[in-house]
Amino acid sequence: MTETPSSLRLGIAGLGTVGRGLVRIIEDMADLLSARAGRRIVIRAVSARTRKRDRGIDLSPYAWCDNPVDLAALDDVDAVVELIGGGDGPALALARETLGRGKAFVTANKALIAAHGATLAALAEKNGAPLRFEAAVAGGIPVIKALREGLAGNRVGGLYGILNGTCNYILTRMEEEGLAFDDVLADAQRLGYAEADPTFDIDGIDTAHKTAILAALAFGCAPDMDAVPCEGIRSIAPVDIDYASELGYRIKLLGIARKTAKGLETRVYPAMVPLASPLAQVGGALNAVVIAADPVGQTVYEGFGAGEGPTASAVAADIIDIARGLGGPPLGVPAARLETPVSIPREAHEGRFYMRLRVEDRPGVMADITAGLARAGVSIESLLQRGAALNGGVYVVLTTHMAVEAAVAEALTLFRQLDSVLESPTMIRVEGEPETPA
Numbered sequence: 152m153t154e155t156p157s158s159l160r161l162g163i164a165g166l167g168t169v170g171r172g173l174v175r176i177i178e179d180m181a182d183l184l185s186a187r188a189g190r191r192i193v194i195r196a197v198s199a200r201t202r203k204r205d206r207g208i209d210l211s212p213y214a215w216c217d218n219p220v221d222l223a224a225l226d227d228v229d230a231v232v233e234l235i236g237g238g239d240g241p242a243l244a245l246a247r248e249t250l251g252r253g254k255a256f257v258t259a260n261k262a263l264i265a266a267h268g269a270t271l272a273a274l275a276e277k278n279g280a281p282l283r284f285e286a287a288v289a290g291g292i293p294v295i296k297a298l299r300e301g302l303a304g305n306r307v308g309g310l311y312g313i314l315n316g317t318c319n320y321i322l323t324r325m326e327e328e329g330l331a332f333d334d335v336l337a338d339a340q341r342l343g344y345a346e347a348d349p350t351f352d353i354d355g356i357d358t359a360h361k362t363a364i365l366a367a368l369a370f371g372c373a374p375d376m377d378a379v380p381c382e383g384i385r386s387i388a389p390v391d392i393d394y395a396s397e398l399g400y401r402i403k404l405l406g407i408a409r410k411t412a413k414g415l416e417t418r419v420y421p422a423m424v425p426l427a428s429p430l431a432q433v434g435g436a437l438n439a440v441v442i443a444a445d446p447v448g449q450t451v452y453e454g455f456g457a458g459e460g461p462t463a464s465a466v467a468a469d470i471i472d473i474a475r476g477l478g479g480p481p482l483g484v485p486a487a488r489l490e491t492p493v494s495i496p497r498e499a500h501e502g503r504f505y506m507r508l509r510v511e512d513r514p515g516v517m518a519d520i521t522a523g524l525a526r527a528g529v530s531i532e533s534l535l536q537r538g539a540a541l542n543g544g545v546y547v548v549l550t551t552h553m554a555v556e557a558a559v560a561e562a563l564t565l566f567r568q569l570d571s572v573l574e575s576p577t578m579i580r581v582e583g584e585p586e587t588p589a
């Protein structure tokens with residue numbers, strides 16, 4: 152007699168944008184999921200903050216828990232899905248309770264994994280409990296699976312990612328429609344891309360969470376937010392978007408992780424990327440990740456990084472993997488073997504830079520600027536005086552050859568001390584492509 156495998160029974164905590172999307176997938180595609188997983192996937196219980204809220208989905212077949220942590224203890228729940236958010240609080244308590252009981256835990260929560268990924272992975276391994284977080288980075292793009300599984304036979308040299316849909320949406324609409332930053336942010340919130348606190352998006356923190364996770368998977372280390380200095384997109388002005396385009400670049404908020412002879416460099420900043428590069432083509436709420444590895448070379452991953460459907464699809468994929476019994480260490484290598492790499496400090500970064508200064512239009516100003524760069528040891532690639540600035544003076548726009556960030560910071564300090572410089576200069580880093588290991 153053939154034995155029917157038992158169902159995988161879920162408890163879902165969080166019924167907002169992603170939770171609602173997950174319930175829809177599990178209900179609408181039940182037969183497809185069952186065929187792929189080899190067993191049925193069913194929801195047994197749910198939890199959210201407000202029980203009575205109309206969510207456009209029928210929750211009446213499921214048990215309700217006021218406290219999400221109670222889901223872990225239910226006898227008829229085999230796997231808990233956390234879609235609440237936040238690096239600590241109920242999400243962390245639920246993760247610990249679930250994994251501590253040896254049950255599977257799935258989350259879309261990058262803040263949680265960036266802060267506690269290594270300890271949760273250790274707990275999961277100790278108790279033989281699967282821990283999955285595909286939706287935590289780049290939403291619908293299976294980039295975690297790519298690093299953990301598809302590229303497991305490679306040494307990664309570096310990766311660059313557009314990892315925040317909200318920022319990419321804002322930068323794209325600012326460029327294409329000349330809109331103000333605040334108007335576009337409101338649209339991103341309405342479309343469900345933005346975090347509960349959108350400063351996490353626009354100040355680069357969300358991208359830093361994701362970068363820390365990708366770096367961990369790529370380089371076999373614990374996620375380490377302290378090693379990811381981050382800058383967001385608040386200071387990007389329309390005039391810089393225009394100059395970038397004239398110079399052959401587009402501005403993108405990048406999460407970067409690369410290994411150099413000096414150590415591991417992980418950073419988040421808005422950067423100018425060449426118009427012909429794969430990342431420059433990625434607009435709107437799309438995300439993309441470029442990974443350079445040996446021996447595979449460069450691989451590029453693109454898709455929607457936020458929103459109900461794309462994010463829930465990644466959560467569903469994790470659930471199917473669990474139903475199939477697929478295992479392996481959550482961070483790609485066992486938690487006890489995670490390394491602590493030398494982290495390259497922000498001031499030691501080497502690269503090319505764009506600077507824009509608003510200056511008085513009078514003799515000697517260019518000489519002061521070039522003298523400042525010479526004193527700081529920064530070599531100029533191009534230097535142009537542009538048209539009159541709206542609020543007086545003229546813009547001077549320059550790009551550098553390869554320079555050390557500390558030297559560029561010194562030049563910017565010298566510029567701020569000049570009477571002819573009318574406002575704090577803008578600096579944006581210029582990036583090429585990640586390099587495969589030598």
Ligand SMILES: NC(=O)C1=CN([C@@H]2O[C@H](COP(=O)(O)OP(=O)(O)OC[C@H]3O[C@@H](n4cnc5c(N)ncnc54)[C@H](OP(=O)(O)O)[C@@H]3O)[C@@H](O)[C@H]2O)C=CC1
Nearest residue numbers: 165166167168169199200201234235236259260457458462
């Ligand atoms: N939105 C997106 O595009 C993406 C989101 N993510 C991540 O997915 C997770 C969920 O995001 P999203 O769906 O957008 O968030 P929402 O804010 O839309 O939903 C959060 C849900 O959590 C519930 N909740 C909040 N606090 C508690 C609590 N103390 N106890 C029980 N339930 C609680 C809320 O309840 P109630 O509805 O009653 O208020 C709500 O249902 C986050 O970690 C986010 O970073 C990842 C990728 C993309």
Ligand SMILES: N[C@@H](CCO)C(=O)O
Nearest residue numbers: 315316317344346457
């Ligand atoms: N707020 C995030 C959601 C996806 O993690 C974004 O805009 O990309």
